[in-house]
Amino acid sequence: MHPELPGWVERVISIPRFAPYLDALSGNRLVAWDLYQWNVQVSEAFYGPLNCLEICLRNAEHDRLRNRFGTDDWWRVAPLDEYEAAKVTAAKQKLARKGVSLPSADDVVTELSFGFWVSLLSRRYDRRLWVPALHRAFPYYSGRREALRDNLQTMVLLRNRIMHHEPIHHRHLTADHAKIYRLLDYVEPQFAGWLRAFDRVPAVLTRRPERTRH
Template identity: 65%
Template sequence: MSSELPEWSRRAFSEPRLKPYLDACHGDRARAWRLYRWNIEISQAFYGSLHCLEVGLRNAVHDRLLERYGRADWWEAAPLKKHDAGKVAKARDDLRRKGVGHPTADDVVAELSFGFWVSLLSSSYDRHLWVPSLHRAFPHYAGRRSALRDNFQTMVLLRNRIMHHEPIHHRHLPADHAKIYRLLGYLEPEVVTWLQGFDRVPEILGRRPGGEGGGHA
């Protein structure tokens, strides 16, 4: 196998983008190219489980807060911090720019980011959201709120790296995968069973290019 990267790869992906892979492979261009392709494959495979986690968290939190405040646009009554209220306002503005003249509560819920929903599990909302309501969004969890929030936050960071096409090969990906399943189990165990029927992460982890960039996050 040639030790050089295909010429078109430099035009399509650029040397600076390929550099982290070259560094991980100690300058071996053939190994770096294999690792780059595998990073795309494993990122693609994680999409399904992260999709389930983000949508599951969003709906669980939304349902509990709708119940607490008695209105679908509960953010109008909840004591949101300025930063989080700003995210709601931005979601409405973004929807209008997309041509949604009168965004519904469901429109806003779908527009809000994974990070927004995780932020509602922070200590600043202990008194008004977690204790009276949000702990019930996780019927199969009995631990501390802070640990739950931290675990979700690591998944936000993984999700953002994947969606911004960044390297994830250096992470402890089997641990990330196990964490997603654990968090899904806190929300709804039956989703875990359903997801296992088509989740490709274990398969692709099993064919990682040998010896390439095997670090941890």
């Protein structure tokens, strides 16, 4: 007897959300279900490395910018464009809704998104932030700012897909994983070494479901 897909799967997960897994496996419902479960597991495993990358990036940039502008709340005096300035305002408003009426600089830094920190590496900040300060946040990097920014942006997109429970099984996840460590190495190789000790991504990648199931 061949096992059947649990009847609640498409009802609870929804047919539109299950469809990408069916499409990836030519309509094989059982293997698609295996792939869906594996997608949850590999997304969970990636959370740790991506969390470390985000924290590493924001703290490295924050340190360089407060040194450059001589104040912990450097966004008050830094030449931010309207988009990034609005992100800072939104972070303060979110803190206020949480009851933090007088947020510290660290409170604001924590509230700012991964995407915000990557946006500070955009071309428009080349002369204002990158040249005078932010290149020092990556002491082990010798390439071009554009390439660094683009690589970090791909990690923002991966992080967002994971946090919004989207499929990531179609990505070259081995390359994504290697990119995280390469980016961490640009800031602090010892931090990357510490992360490897408990990183579960390599083990989960080996358990990707086969295309057939009997």
